[in-house]
Amino acid sequence: MSDQLATAMADLEESTVLKLVRQRLDAGDSPMAILESCREGMIQVGKRFEACEYFVSELIMAGEIFKQSTALLSSRLKTDAIGSRGKVVIGTVKGDIHDIGKNIVVSLLKAANYDVRDLGVDVPPQKVVDAVKETGATVVGLSGLLTIAFDSMKETVAALAAAGLRPKVKVMIGGGAVSQTVQQYAGADAWGTDAQAAVSLCNQWIKEVAK
Amino acid sequence: MNNEALYQERLARIKKAIHLEPVDRIPVAFLGPAFAPRYMGMPLAQFCEDAEAALKVTLDAVKRLDVDAINSLVIGRFPVTLTLIWLSHIRVPGRELPRDALWQVDEREVMTPEDYDFIVEHGWQAFLNRHLPKVIDPDYLGESLAYMGANAGRGVPLFRENGYVVIATGGVSIPFEAMCGARSMSNFFFDLYRMPDRVQAAMDRALPEIIAGGIGLAKAGGAMGTWVGGWRAASAMVSPKLWNRFVWPYYLKIVEALLAENITPVLHWDQDWTRDLVRLQELPAKKCILNPDGMTDVRKFKELVGDRMAMMGDVPASLFAAGTPDDIYNYVRDLTGVFGSKGLILSSGCDVPVNAKPENVEAFVAAGREFGKVA
Numbered sequence: 001m002s003d004q005l006a007t008a009m010a011d012l013e014e015s016t017v018l019k020l021v022r023q024r025l026d027a028g029d030s031p032m033a034i035l036e037s038c039r040e041g042m043i044q045v046g047k048r049f050e051a052c053e054y055f056v057s058e059l060i061m062a063g064e065i066f067k068q069s070t071a072l073l074s075s076r077l078k079t080d081a082i083g084s085r086g087k088v089v090i091g092t093v094k095g096d097i098h099d100i101g102k103n104i105v106v107s108l109l110k111a112a113n114y115d116v117r118d119l120g121v122d123v124p125p126q127k128v129v130d131a132v133k134e135t136g137a138t139v140v141g142l143s144g145l146l147t148i149a150f151d152s153m154k155e156t157v158a159a160l161a162a163a164g165l166r167p168k169v170k171v172m173i174g175g176g177a178v179s180q181t182v183q184q185y186a187g188a189d190a191w192g193t194d195a196q197a198a199v200s201l202c203n204q205w206i207k208e209v210a211k
Numbered sequence: 212m213n214n215e216a217l218y219q220e221r222l223a224r225i226k227k228a229i230h231l232e233p234v235d236r237i238p239v240a241f242l243g244p245a246f247a248p249r250y251m252g253m254p255l256a257q258f259c260e261d262a263e264a265a266l267k268v269t270l271d272a273v274k275r276l277d278v279d280a281i282n283s284l285v286i287g288r289f290p291v292t293l294t295l296i297w298l299s300h301i302r303v304p305g306r307e308l309p310r311d312a313l314w315q316v317d318e319r320e321v322m323t324p325e326d327y328d329f330i331v332e333h334g335w336q337a338f339l340n341r342h343l344p345k346v347i348d349p350d351y352l353g354e355s356l357a358y359m360g361a362n363a364g365r366g367v368p369l370f371r372e373n374g375y376v377v378i379a380t381g382g383v384s385i386p387f388e389a390m391c392g393a394r395s396m397s398n399f400f401f402d403l404y405r406m407p408d409r410v411q412a413a414m415d416r417a418l419p420e421i422i423a424g425g426i427g428l429a430k431a432g433g434a435m436g437t438w439v440g441g442w443r444a445a446s447a448m449v450s451p452k453l454w455n456r457f458v459w460p461y462y463l464k465i466v467e468a469l470l471a472e473n474i475t476p477v478l479h480w481d482q483d484w485t486r487d488l489v490r491l492q493e494l495p496a497k498k499c500i501l502n503p504d505g506m507t508d509v510r511k512f513k514e515l516v517g518d519r520m521a522m523m524g525d526v527p528a529s530l531f532a533a534g535t536p537d538d539i540y541n542y543v544r545d546l547t548g549v550f551g552s553k554g555l556i557l558s559s560g561c562d563v564p565v566n567a568k569p570e571n572v573e574a575f576v577a578a579g580r581e582f583g584k585v586a
Contacts, residue, residue, distance in 0.1 A: 147529065
């Protein structure tokens with residue numbers, strides 16, 4: 001990795017990361033460059049997760065350290081200058097209030113430079129439709145821990161179709177008991193077993209759009 | 212055959228499965244605390260509030276499906292049991308939710324980092340006495356616990372009178388799970404990084420009391436086994452470094468203590484434990500049951516531990532809810548093919564979900580009967 005901060009981020013050294021962020025800010029380093037170092041570390045975290053060196057506990061910790069780092073940088077970052085990789089609307093579907101898995105996905109997507117509209121939990125289909133219209137998001141992430149979420153996922157995909165948005169968005173589902181069977185049942189485009197899979201799917205879809 | 216003879220036949224099969232002896236027919240066990248009332252037409256609010264009705268409707272579902280056993284039986288108000296497992300507020304149908312909605316764990320940070328120190332100083336029960344009123348009405352809890360205490364032993368004989376085996380009553384888990392629920396998952400995982408020594412000190416202090424409580428509950432219920440639960444502590448959730456320190460040593464101690472009391476540990480493990488299946492070789496052979504939820508690789512389990520431990524499972528909840536009878540049939544055929552006549556109690560992965568299609572659950576039992584004839 002290119003610098004000490006990225007290495008500390010990848011190694012989940014919380015106090016070192018925050019110290020280095022402050023030091024570089026005080027030294028007049030560009031906030032964007034500091035953010036990029038943090039992101040480089042997060043990419044390593046994702047790779048280590050995929051290599052089964054890191055697990056959910058490490059993804060959660062990495063997300064927390066990244067969040068604290070960006071909080072230190074936020075007042076000095078010009079949001080319009082950042083230029084996100086793409087827009088994602090995400091939420092835990094209607095009838096389900098579990099948000100831990102969804103929150104991990106949100107933090108990893110943000111760390112990967114996606115502009116994320118997080119709709120929270122117990123989200124009715126229409127709210128997803130409205131958010132896609134407002135943001136122009138090309139990816140929708142639907143989360144749910146309980147099996148009762150399957151029908152809500154299906155209803156949400158149907159609502160996107162009814163609004164004429166389905167050809168414009170890719171839908172990924174995840175959480176708890178979600179599987180290939182559920183993907184087919186809900187009419188989603190993909191499903192993931194973990195939060196890192198959501199980032200990989202977005203990266204893949206954004207590349208496809210760019211072609 | 213009368214019910215007692217049927218019970219004895221079913222019990223003998225289950226014991227043979229646990230001891231990895233060949234069976235003539237693979238036993239089929241049901242678990243579906245929310246599906247049972249839905250299947251029998253009872254609103255979930257009534258199931259949650261009326262413990263007598265809940266017991267009856269569970270037995271009625273087992274009779275209608277005509278399985279051999281129930282995986283685990285809860286006596287008392289189900290959401291109260293969930294509160295005691297998760298140490299979290301539970302949203303209950305008929306109270307915070309519509310009358311026929313599924314209960315949900317409303318997980319949030321209630322326990323604080325200072326509570327680790329409180330546990331070290333005052334013990335686990337003292338912590339519970341302080342914590343539980345924050346997540347459940349104390350009078351309601353007291354009334355519910357009184358019922359559970361007075362009636363815990365009724366389930367096993369009631370099912371036996373009707374010819375069915377109860378495999379597990381009560382339940383216990385490692386301190387990791389209770390603390391994770393009470394702190395909420397993200398905060399707890401931060402703690403494992405930020406204050407590992409404080410967390411471990413609290414776990415070490417809590418464990419003997421947790422074990423004593425688990426043994427007491429299992430004995431009060433009177434089944435052959437008890438659940439040793441795990442979900443957030445799964446291999447897919449926690450890195451080996453954390454797992455080896457905060458998870459596995461505590462399971463070893465719980466299993467050892469239960470076996471010393473002649474109670475069969477049913478490792479009710481949700482999520483994916485594949486990475487650490489090999490560690491099950493450290494447990495005494497032919498004494499425990501792994502009860503995974505469909506995410507753990509049971510073929511790997513069979514390969515690594517199949518000569519030491521039985522498996523109860525693991526038709527996935529998603530298949531019951533979103534699959535077809537053919538999907539269920541195929542899954543059961545493949546599963547029974549992996550295990551053959553030894554070491555399998557066919558069951559759902561975790562529980563049959565509330566929105567399982569009845570035809571899928573009935574296909575599960577029928578497939579179990581068809582493919583389970585192994586002698």
